[in-house]
Amino acid sequence: MAKILVFDEKCVGCGKCINVCPFNAITLENKKAVIGDACVMCGACERNCPFGAIKIERMQGYEQDISLYKGVWVFAEQRGGETAGVAFELLGAARKLADRLGESVAAVLIGDVVSEQAKELIAYGADVVYVIEGNDYENFSDELYADACIKLIEGHKPSIFLLGATAYGRSLAPRISSSLETGLTADCTVLEIDRESGMFVQTRPAFGGNIMASIVCPARRPQMATVRPRVMKKPEPDFGRIGSIVKFAPVIEMSPKAKLLERIQEESFGVSLADAEVIVAAGRGISDQKNLALVEELARLLNGAVGASRPIVDEGWIDHSHQVGQTGRTVAPKLYIAAGISGAVQHVAGMSSADFIVAINRDKDAPIFKIANVGIVGDAAEIIRELIAQLKSS
Numbered sequence: 001m002a003k004i005l006v007f008d009e010k011c012v013g014c015g016k017c018i019n020v021c022p023f024n025a026i027t028l029e030n031k032k033a034v035i036g037d038a039c040v041m042c043g044a045c046e047r048n049c050p051f052g053a054i055k056i057e058r059m060q061g062y063e064q065d066i067s068l069y070k071g072v073w074v075f076a077e078q079r080g081g082e083t084a085g086v087a088f089e090l091l092g093a094a095r096k097l098a099d100r101l102g103e104s105v106a107a108v109l110i111g112d113v114v115s116e117q118a119k120e121l122i123a124y125g126a127d128v129v130y131v132i133e134g135n136d137y138e139n140f141s142d143e144l145y146a147d148a149c150i151k152l153i154e155g156h157k158p159s160i161f162l163l164g165a166t167a168y169g170r171s172l173a174p175r176i177s178s179s180l181e182t183g184l185t186a187d188c189t190v191l192e193i194d195r196e197s198g199m200f201v202q203t204r205p206a207f208g209g210n211i212m213a214s215i216v217c218p219a220r221r222p223q224m225a226t227v228r229p230r231v232m233k234k235p236e237p238d239f240g241r242i243g244s245i246v247k248f249a250p251v252i253e254m255s256p257k258a259k260l261l262e263r264i265q266e267e268s269f270g271v272s273l274a275d276a277e278v279i280v281a282a283g284r285g286i287s288d289q290k291n292l293a294l295v296e297e298l299a300r301l302l303n304g305a306v307g308a309s310r311p312i313v314d315e316g317w318i319d320h321s322h323q324v325g326q327t328g329r330t331v332a333p334k335l336y337i338a339a340g341i342s343g344a345v346q347h348v349a350g351m352s353s354a355d356f357i358v359a360i361n362r363d364k365d366a367p368i369f370k371i372a373n374v375g376i377v378g379d380a381a382e383i384i385r386e387l388i389a390q391l392k393s394s
């Protein structure tokens with residue numbers, strides 16, 4: 001375990017450490033700094049004390065010269081030559097972080113024939129795109145992709161590395177962070193740079209969404225985080241931006257334990273949740289599984305997709321791929337119709353970015369009405385039937 005020490009003989013009681021501590025862990029007693037239990041060993045006070053009065057004693061072999069690490073990197077996920085939307089969203093976030101730090105943004109693009117996609121990544125904010133290309137990388141392999149990323153990171157030493165919290169990103173990120181013995185925060189909702197310490201602060205919901213936890217990685221680099229698709233806003237591309245494309249061909253010294261045998265397309269109703277501009281979502285208040293047919297019909301008429309709250313997924317009424325919320329998908333449609341959904345924080349976490357929310361609930365005090373643009377008090381099934389009838393007659 002690391003230990004934090006204050007050398008009383010050096011401390012002059014100037015209070016600078018109190019101002020830089022993001023966790024309010026320091027007080028002055030008899031004009032000497034005293035560090036309390038809230039300390040998370042972020043190191044901001046150690047770096048900022050003008051008198052060298054604070055020292056963190058770290059585990060042996062754990063020290064890293066973090067001043068060597070610069071730049072904000074994004075894993076530019078792609079499938080079949082198409083860049084995932086989350087890569088652009090992360091580039092937007094990376095650009096803001098890098099500008100705040102006065103550093104550059106790089107994207108890591110891995111696949112078979114992917115070079116063409118690099119220009120798009122530059123348009124969305126990358127200054128450099130590292131391209132790792134070849135047959136070996138045609139299909140996603142967490143082992144091979146992680147190996148390539150680790151070699152690149154070891155060579156170039158980025159300070160921050162962001163990945164999408166997708167099936168690919170979620171299997172890649174922990175492999176990289178554990179190999180590099182650095183921290184990783186999953187499913188972040190806010191990424192920012194602490195004004196005083198310059199530390200990368202990664203915020204995510206914790207304890208069932210009841211609190212927001214701000215997490216820092218003080219002693220190791222890169223500082224790693226994943227973010228779900230559609231949590232960050234996609235920036236406007238600028239195809240006039242200039243950037244460089246750097247090819248990297250790592251020596252492959254391993255043979256992956258897993259290989260792709262077959263691709264099976266997931267069966268799903270209509271438009272996918274991720275792409276839908278309209279989502280009609282059902283909760284426990286639709287009362288009966290049979291009423292899901294009404295929800296599907298309304299979604300079809302609006303050229304939308306069907307979403308669900310967790311209880312009806314748990315009941316087995318609908319597949320988990322439709323679940324919206326903290327343990328389901330994050331969506332940002334133009335229109336979200338929440339039918340018989342109470343508005344629990346864990347559900348709202350996945351849909352509050354919708355442009356326009358219509359809530360149908362028989363309880364006029366249901367929390368969902370607090371975030372809804374339009375609220376309809378009444379029986380969900382009955383109102384959906386009426387909406388269907390109106391749409392069909394219009």
Ligand SMILES: Cc1cc2nc3c(=O)[nH]c(=O)nc-3n(C[C@H](O)[C@H](O)[C@H](O)COP(=O)(O)OP(=O)(O)OC[C@H]3O[C@@H](n4cnc5c(N)ncnc54)[C@H](O)[C@@H]3O)c2cc1C
Pocket residue numbers: 208282283284285286287308309310311312323324325326327328329339340341342343344345346347350360361362363366378379380381
């Ligand atoms: C760690 C954790 C993660 C979670 N992740 C998720 C998640 O990803 N997604 C998610 O949705 N939930 C999640 N939950 C569950 C969440 O806390 C709520 O329990 C859930 O969202 C409630 O679903 P609901 O609104 O459908 O049901 P309820 O809370 O039971 O609400 C039903 C609503 O329907 C209304 N109603 C009843 N009958 C009618 C009717 N006939 N007509 C109209 N309205 C009616 C009621 O007034 C009520 O407001 C999670 C919970 C935990 C602890």
Ligand code: SF4
Pocket residue numbers: 006010011012013014015016017018032033048049050051052053054
């Ligand atoms: S910044 Fe250094 S000298 Fe000033 S109060 Fe804190 S520990 Fe003491």
Ligand code: SF4
Pocket residue numbers: 004020021022023024025026035038039040041042043044045046
């Ligand atoms: S190490 Fe970080 S959390 Fe601990 S007292 Fe210093 S500034 Fe505060």
